[in-house]
Amino acid sequence: MSVPNRAADPSSDMPGPAEMVDAGASVESYELPDAEECQQLRDQFYNATIIDRIDATEDLAKFRIRPDAPIPAFEPGQYVAIGLGYWEPRLLGTQPEDVPAKKIRKIVRRAYSISCPVLDEHGELAPVDEIDYLEFYITLVRKGATAVSKPPALTPRLFGKQVGDRIVLERKITGKYVLGQYAPDETMLFMGTGTGEAPHNAMVTRLLRQGHRGRIIVATSIRYHHDAAYHREHEILMRRFPNYLYLPLTTREPENIQCDHPNFIGKQYLQTMFTSGKLAELAEDSLSPQNTHVYLCGNPDMIGYIPPGSDPPENPGMLPLLRQAGFRDDVTDHQAGTIRFEKYW
Incomplete structure (x- = not known):
């Protein structure tokens, strides 16, 4: 399963939530497309919008994402991939990443279990099949787990995004980690x-x-x-x-x-x-x-x-x-x- 890895400490959780990177330091090494082309790439690939972002700490946040198309039926516990272009800037303070020119116009994706707001704005229960967006509970991964690990690719970009920004949300929601069978008194x-x-x-x-x-x-x-x-x-x-x-x-x-x-x-x-x-x-x-x-x-x-x-x-x-x-x-x-x-x- 392509889902977020967790950190070695059982009490922590790494993938698997700002400041942007210094453009002068990153553009040359990343060979970034110019602003006009970046927008064209977003228009071409992105199919969902961040409608809310709730930060618990500077490294932990809830992201609410509404897709352009209706959300397909799914079961609580399943997961889906979200993504951003490699051309998107990274947060200041995260591990540097050298992206080759052949990759800079592609999408980095990572799958996350779907959470839910638990309660709506009126304080009523808000199950996943009664809302028109998907909520994700995500930790910012600032660097690889070891000195030789690849730099984390998605969350340093995701945590630079705000309400109204566009993003990739895959259509296929899947996973076998679901409630299954149970009796009402168990x-x-x-x-x-x-x-x-x-x-x-x-x-x-x-x-x-x-x-x-x-x-x-x-x-x-x-x-x-x-x-x-x-x-x-x-x-x-x-x-x-x-x-x-x-x-x-x-x-x-x-x-x-x-x-x-x-x-x-x-x-x-x-x-x-x-x-x-x-x-x-x-x-x-x-x-x-x-x-x-x-x-x-x-x-x-x-x-x-x-x-x-x-x-x-x-x-x-x-x-x-x-x-x-x-x-x-x-x-x-x-x-x-x-x-x-x-x-x-």
């Missing part, structure tokens, strides 16, 4: 890291709209409190729906890392929260495979998928831990006890 447990929460927002809103009676629990591991960009919406949902619970679990706040902090709780990684029983305690639910469906999205280290023939890591992810607890990911009937996870490899 517990739905969504575990994510960072912007891996995006598809869970869409899934949860669908469940609440359908009147799901069982517990709905969203546990998201983030570095800092300000990384929970949908916290206000989740707070409203918890007040309105007694069966709904949102747990933003931090790893870098003072109470996570300073042992002498009066409210010291340690780093709240999903794996340790689950195996220690703390997650079940906070959820006020047994999280038993007899009545619980589990959904995993985000950092591959948190998910813990081990390719055939590979050695297991020193610190296991959620998949082996859930299997030890009696959950299964090798079933097709999707009864309680099923694990579903998004693949980023």
Whole structure:
């Protein structure tokens, strides 16, 4: 699957949100088309408009994109590619990129899980099939993961865009990470890291709209409190729906890392929260495979998928831990006890 990769830290989320680059420094190395040709290229390729941008931090934002054509039917949890031309300028402070002349007039694309606003402007539920735009929850990737990694191509350009700017939105929405089958009284447990929460927002809103009676629990591991960009919406949902619970679990706040902090709780990684029983305690639910469906999205280290023939890591992810607890990911009937996870490899 061509979807965003996640960072090595289970509490962070990299692709997979300004200032523009200094034009004098970039035009010569990029061999950029002139302004008139850039506009011609946008007119030729771009088919959607950014209608809103909501910044949580300087490196984290929600982008709402409305395509020119009607949005095809899709399921919460699926993903689609967005794109921009290589001719678009990059943000100041991101890794430099040398684009060859043969590539400068082409489009860079990257697939992202589709989120949703959760609530509309009137405070009512806003499922993905009741709005005329797509929402994406995206982290700005400023540089490659290692010294030899290629510079990130899309987000340094995307984070220079504002409301009214045009963009590429692919028509094909796809993906197998969807709600599947479930009973109305069963517990739905969504575990994510960072912007891996995006598809869970869409899934949860669908469940609440359908009147799901069982517990709905969203546990998201983030570095800092300000990384929970949908916290206000989740707070409203918890007040309105007694069966709904949102747990933003931090790893870098003072109470996570300073042992002498009066409210010291340690780093709240999903794996340790689950195996220690703390997650079940906070959820006020047994999280038993007899009545619980589990959904995993985000950092591959948190998910813990081990390719055939590979050695297991020193610190296991959620998949082996859930299997030890009696959950299964090798079933097709999707009864309680099923694990579903998004693949980023």
